[in-house]
Amino acid sequence: MKILVLLKQTFDTEAKITIEGGKISRSGVSMIINAYDEFAVEEALKIKENLGGDVTVVSTGGDGVQDALRQALAMGADKAVLVDPGTDDVDEFTTATILAKAVSGLEYDLILAGWRAVDDGSAQVAGRVAEILGIPIAKLATKIDVEAGKATATCEIEGGTEVIEVPLPAIITAQKGLNEPRYPSMKGIMQAKKKPMDKKGLGDLGLDAGAVAAKVKVLSVSLPAARAAGKVFDGEPADTAAAVVKALREEAKVI
Amino acid sequence: MAKGIFVFAEVKDGKIKKVTYELLCAARKAANALGEEVCAVMAGKGVSGLAAALGEYGADKVFVAENDALDKFTTDAFTNVIGSILQEQQPSAFLLGFSIRGRDLAAQLAQRLGTGAASDCTNVEVENGQLVFTRPIYAGKAVVKVSIPEARPAIATIRPNVLPIDAPAAGKTAEVVAVSANAGDVRQVIKDIVLQVSSRPELTEADIIVSGGRGMKGPENFPLLEALADVVGAAVGASRAAVDAGWVPQSIQVGQTGKTVSPTLYIACGISGAIQHLAGMGSSKCIVAVNKDPEANIFKVADYGIVGDLFNVVPILTAEFKKILA
Ligand SMILES: Cc1cc2nc3c(=O)[nH]c(=O)nc-3n(C[C@H](O)[C@H](O)[C@H](O)COP(=O)(O)OP(=O)(O)OC[C@H]3O[C@@H](n4cnc5c(N)ncnc54)[C@H](O)[C@@H]3O)c2cc1C
Ligand SMILES: Nc1ncnc2c1ncn2[C@@H]1O[C@H](COP(=O)(O)O)[C@@H](O)[C@H]1O
Helix, strand or coil, X not given: CEEEEECCEEECCCCCCCEECCEECCCCCCEEECHHHHHHHHHHHHHHHHHCCEEEEEEECCHHHHHHHHHHHHHCCCEEEEEECXXXXXXXXXXXXXXXXXXXXXXXXXXXXXXXXXXXXXXXXHHHHHHHHCCCEEEEEEEEEEECCEEEEEEEECCEEEEEEEECCEEEEECCCCCCXXXXXXXXXXXXXXXXXXXXXXXXXXXXXXXXXXXXXEEEEECCCCCCCCEEEECCHHHHHHHHHHHHHHCCCCC | CCCCEEEEECEXXXXXXXXXXXXXXXXXXXXXXXXXXXXXXXXXXXXXXXCHHHHHHCCCEEEEEECHHHCCCCHHHHHHHHHHHHHHHCCCEEEEECCHHHHHHHHHHHHHCCCCEEEEECEEEEECCEEEEEEEECCCCEEEEEECCCCCCEEEEECCCCCCCCXXXXXXXXXXXXXXXXXXXXXXXXXXXXXXXXXXXXXXHCCEEEEECHHHCCHHHHHHHHHHHHHHCCEEEECHHHHHCCCXXXXXXXXXXXXXXXXXXXXXXXXXXXXXXXXXXXXXXXXXXXXXXXXXXXXXCCCEEEECCHHHHHHHHHHHHHHHHC
């Protein structure tokens, strides 16, 4: 079973956001593997452990993304591919076009991704890649079973779950609950240093800036107004609860 | 030339989803400013009876695709059918809800039509003759405004429960256009559907949410919140701590790795207010927090805070709400 994982490096969820020169500043921000992509890596490793095969992590982004890829290699992935988009002006169309091109040069039975990136993610990239590659997708999986030629995923739907079967090759996106990602072992970290990291540019994939030009244009970036501190009631529950319910009706007018 | 603001009319359990009305009202305002028409696109089995009434919320026309293959939602069938309607009609914009289905279709359709899409938007405006979308990013810690200057249709998914629904124009009907629907090659086979039966509203559409965290101490105490929820007609949510402890299902987790919610009123009980939790509920209109720790971070965002033991406070809150709602 040849498994690819689309992996995005994102800001740590604790990161404080600052704006510099009209853009979100990366300085001083610690970077992590997108939380949902970590589930995807873990699932790929479990499938490999059961069925044999190998796991390749694929990403597009700047040089710093190697850290996230190395971490996936330390968890147990076999190879990494990193494509530099050569620009900061990327949207989901750009990212998906690059990833699909990188992926189409590889052998694969199954592609795993996160359902959304936790930073500026928009829950688009996996669907777009499926569309470009012409392969089926199942989204928001909390359980995945793979057999010869097909995958069965239990997926979140509104108000419940559904079991979706798709023929392979297919893309499946991970939802929280799929698994508990492992921590890299010391041995894994040592081995990761020697695993292949294939770095490419757009030209290596037969693409150029025009072919991946973003369709979405950012007009402005700002920080939201902070919520004003409200009223805090401290005292006997009978008084505080009554005072808040009264305020909700008369002041906030929400009830 | 591309013309018309199109809206995905999402049907669930034989009913139009609330976000559809939010989309139609936003589309109507934008269309008036641009001198365009508003059209809805509806797909499913046995849904056409719902179409004409969308006129009350601003739809001029509704394209309806009926087909047995659209009985259950699948990415392929809906993308094929709606994709061909959009290819035929060439709208200037297509708006969907950032619901599970809406965002699924948005990604697929945007790529098929070779266009851009703005996800999870909280506002749509017309500036200099084009649509401008507002998107909270980095879990609400920053906000971007974006446009899709050239590619058509400009696609956007809109966060449910944020945009207002205007008073319906009673009796106004939309022109219903039946379109032949070819669902094409559908590769997703639905083997089973399991729905949790609940009389409470869906989390992302609820006006009021009562949420519990680690302070609830165990699953046996959640009925305390359910009793409050039932009195005010709320949905029940939870922090990740409560979900990871196995007290409540993942489907009700609020936050960065859970649901994003924007209710009118969010009542947080025994939740400390970690940044990842605030990410999911920070856009609530009014926040109430019950926490025994006066230093808890949740008090920094709460409009009304109650310092106290939730086991004492929540039952009294329930009784007080019951009184004023009687
Ligand atoms: C990548 C990542 C993603 C995450 N995603 C999410 C997410 O989506 N959603 C989310 O919620 N968290 C998320 N978290 C976890 C988050 O950081 C916090 O750990 C979590 O929100 C804490 O939950 P809590 O507030 O219920 O628990 P705690 O932080 O333990 O707080 C419990 C609170 O209950 C109060 N309390 C205790 N007993 C009582 C009582 N009797 N009466 C009143 N108050 C009482 C305490 O004073 C305390 O403030 C994420 C973390 C990471 C790293
Ligand atoms: N730059 C990227 N490199 C690799 N994978 C990505 C990238 N961006 C997004 N993805 C994948 O697509 C998923 C959804 O991302 P998004 O559509 O940006 O929310 C992520 O969880 C990743 O699996």
